[in-house]
Amino acid sequence: MYPPLIPKMTSALQLTYTQAGLLMTGFWVGYIVTQLPSGYISDRIGVRRTLASALALIGIFSIITGTASSFADCLVYRTLCGLAAGCIFPPGAAIVLRWFHPKDRGTATSLYITGSKMGAIIGSTLSPTISVFFDVWRWSFWILSAPAFLVAITVLLFMKESPETEIFHKIVKRKGATKKPFSFRLIFKKKHLWLLIMATVGYFCAFNAIHTWAPTYLIETFGVSPVYAGLVLSLFSGLGIVAAPLSGIVADRVIKRKAPVLFFGFMAMSLGCLAISFFALNSIWSIIGLLILIGIFGFGSGLGVAILSEWFPLEISGTASGFLNLSTLGGAVSPYIFGAVLDITGSFTTGWVVSGGISVALVMLLIPIIYGEKP
DSSP states (O other): OOGGGHHHHHHHHTOOHHHHHHHHHHHHHHHHHTHHHHHHHHHHHOHHHHHHHHHHHHHHHHHHHTTOOSHHHHHHHHHHHHHHHTTTHHHHHHHHHHHSOGGGHHHHHHHHHHHHHHHHHHHHHHHHHHHHHHTOTHHHHHHTTHHHHHHHHHHHHHOOSSOOOHHHHHHHHHHOOOOGGGHHHHHHTOHHHHHHHHHHHHHHHHHHHHHHHHHHHHHHHHOOOHHHHHHHHHHHHHHHHHHHHHHHHIIIIISOOSHHHHHHHHHHHHHHHHHHGGGTTSOHHHHHHHHHHHHHHOOOTHHHHHHHHHHSOGGGHHHHHHHHGGGGHHHHHHHHHHHHHHHHHOOHHHHHHHHHHHHHHHHGGGHHHHHHSOO
8 A cells, every 4th residue: 555655755754766565675674574473383383373564563653654744764664564575475375375276376376466466456456545634644544554454353253274185195195204304305495496596586576666656757747636546556556356266277277387388477577677667758557558568467476386396395395485475575665676776767667667677687497397397
């Protein structure tokens, strides 16, 4: 919900573009810090309690963010919110992997990823609308904190800790229980995991550049309203709800390989970010059209999680997912870099070129995984 509020918050808190980018970076830094602990802890104490606690904390820190009166206040609160949000993905990914048969995991994890896209749609649409209605950006954080508490209660009451299926137990029995002292060692020595992490860093570098700065770009370059810019961002995120599951179906049922489909989606996002610079001086409709194409073809990292289940035992899947999600480093750094470039050059075009160029270079690291994957 933050990106569409950047123009209002920049004015109200007297922020530079670099500081506005740092607020997003602060969130992602917090998010990264809790990736490994949350995955490891959920493997030990359970997914249900981990998720419910994290969701409740997100709601609390979102409310507190609405009270910020300076850049320093806002940075601290956004970082705390990121620390809580970082406890969502690894436990959630682990339980999805445990619930589904290997041949269906590409589709299942891609569907799981759509949850974040649905949240982005709701936040991007409602946050500027609420801000305009009350004429204060703070109400967006206060009102949109409510769903976090509602979902936390739902998870606590209804989520099953582990699937009671014969498939799961047969898989675990066949692979054997991994001794706890060796789980980190098993993960660290997998070279392809580090290539996957770096390629996903590249994906998030492009994705977060677009997700954070596209609304401000539309507002300041084409003079659209914050609500209009939020709707465009919602469209960009919403298309992924359809594209992500389709990518899983193609990987699981059509070509029966995950890495090539993942590479296609990552590269579409990277090249799309780079392409925005070439359309910078054209009409707003060319930019919207390009964002639609990126939203359709630039599907996210759900297949990366599915690949992990082919590399590691299911009982350490939460920890492995935490390692993979260290790739959100790209999401942490990208908004700051873009904001700094914008402050220095005054050019959105340069920001798109820098973010897209870095992204393309890192996504190329998926190529060895494609050739190393068993058909």
